[in-house]
Amino acid sequence: MPWYALAVSTRIQLRRDAGKVGPTHGPWIRTRQVARILGVPDPGELAAVEDRHGEVLGWGLVSERSSITVRMLQWGAEPPPPQWLSQRLTRAFEARQHLGLQAQPTTGMRMVNSEGDGLPGLVIDRYDTQLVVQIATAPMAARRHELMKELRTRFDGPVHVVRPESAAKTEGFEPGIEREGEHGPLCFVEHGLRLSVPAPPSQKTGAYFDQRANRREVARLAAHAEGPLLDLGCHVGGFALHAAAAGVPAVGVDRSASMLERAAAHATMNHLPGLQWVEADMFGVLDDPRLAGPFGTIVVDPPKIAARRRDVDRAAEAMQRMVARVAARLRVGGHLVLCSCSHHVGSEHLDRFVLASPGSFTRVALRGADLDHPIAPGHIEGEYLRVAIYQRRT
Numbered sequence: 001m002p003w004y005a006l007a008v009s010t011r012i013q014l015r016r017d018a019g020k021v022g023p024t025h026g027p028w029i030r031t032r033q034v035a036r037i038l039g040v041p042d043p044g045e046l047a048a049v050e051d052r053h054g055e056v057l058g059w060g061l062v063s064e065r066s067s068i069t070v071r072m073l074q075w076g077a078e079p080p081p082p083q084w085l086s087q088r089l090t091r092a093f094e095a096r097q098h099l100g101l102q103a104q105p106t107t108g109m110r111m112v113n114s115e116g117d118g119l120p121g122l123v124i125d126r127y128d129t130q131l132v133v134q135i136a137t138a139p140m141a142a143r144r145h146e147l148m149k150e151l152r153t154r155f156d157g158p159v160h161v162v163r164p165e166s167a168a169k170t171e172g173f174e175p176g177i178e179r180e181g182e183h184g185p186l187c188f189v190e191h192g193l194r195l196s197v198p199a200p201p202s203q204k205t206g207a208y209f210d211q212r213a214n215r216r217e218v219a220r221l222a223a224h225a226e227g228p229l230l231d232l233g234c235h236v237g238g239f240a241l242h243a244a245a246a247g248v249p250a251v252g253v254d255r256s257a258s259m260l261e262r263a264a265a266h267a268t269m270n271h272l273p274g275l276q277w278v279e280a281d282m283f284g285v286l287d288d289p290r291l292a293g294p295f296g297t298i299v300v301d302p303p304k305i306a307a308r309r310r311d312v313d314r315a316a317e318a319m320q321r322m323v324a325r326v327a328a329r330l331r332v333g334g335h336l337v338l339c340s341c342s343h344h345v346g347s348e349h350l351d352r353f354v355l356a357s358p359g360s361f362t363r364v365a366l367r368g369a370d371l372d373h374p375i376a377p378g379h380i381e382g383e384y385l386r387v388a389i390y391q392r393r394t
């Protein structure tokens, strides 16, 4: 018997009817797939996952309180080495050197994307000289001191560690924010634009890096359209600022006055003319005269509208009404960019929204998050961002 079979303190035995389990079926083992837990589950330890005959299928991190009981780290009988956290952080950090983002130039990027980097429950975003670490699972919360030590060997700027309330509640750890080092707003450069977002607590870790490549691609298309760009859910100005940098006037809409203030400051800092900012509810009537159009490009980037599957119908109805309202303001030949960051609202829903809208549309592109947001093959839940670009034909 190998040493690790003797040393393991927690074994998770799967049910006879656990269904498909293995590398091609994603890294999550759900509570309904588990027959029994042998030993006292400890989020600080690795657990062996076994089939009903006691054969080890792989190794993972246990969250006893969550509906995802195990997040797998490695398949096969052999466990990951004791220094797996350090090794995976090194690989994730090194991988970002080879994406070409720095050359864009861009200094704000995701350094660790949870399962996509083999580090479930951990997101690390770099804002130039600062890091924001987001911990979303009990096993990562249990390793936070080890994690900080590891980060300190790789990074000497300020670090913010966020343990969000919502994750803390479902996983059973203490929520909170800790900071190491001097800090202020999170400043960074994206495609040469100087930007900043508030330090945590804020939306996501501060910025929406996932949309970075889409902001550039949409600005490129907008430069070939007739008319301004409408950016619904503009946050700190992302799509609108990129359009203005490409010479296209734009109107940004958000319901957060403080984010719009920041967007306006970004326009000034980057010497970008032709931008207007409107505080409004994107699901409302949108009767401000600045939103009347016609527009050459319209981006609809709402917040997560359906966190659970049962929210989808209600959310889809609201989205459909809103898309129909704004699609009528798009010129023929222009592009409508529909985004969903809800895993349960996929491209088939986005297609339905345009099919129910005035005019006729064809889909010209279906995109996801930028390169610094890798997804573990087979982990369909990791694919949360869908961006469908449609062209209006009549």
Ligand SMILES: C[S@@+](CC[C@H](N)C(=O)[O-])C[C@H]1O[C@@H](n2cnc3c(N)ncnc32)[C@H](O)[C@@H]1O
Binding pocket: 203, 207, 208, 211, 215, 232, 233, 234, 235, 236, 237, 238, 239, 253, 254, 255, 256, 259, 280, 281, 282, 283, 301, 302, 303, 304, 341
């Ligand atoms: C997914 S983020 C958009 C990210 C942004 N487009 C970017 O590229 O960085 C969603 C944005 O919608 C805003 N928001 C949420 N609900 C809204 C509503 N009902 N009306 C307008 N804006 C809303 C949020 O404040 C947030 O800035």
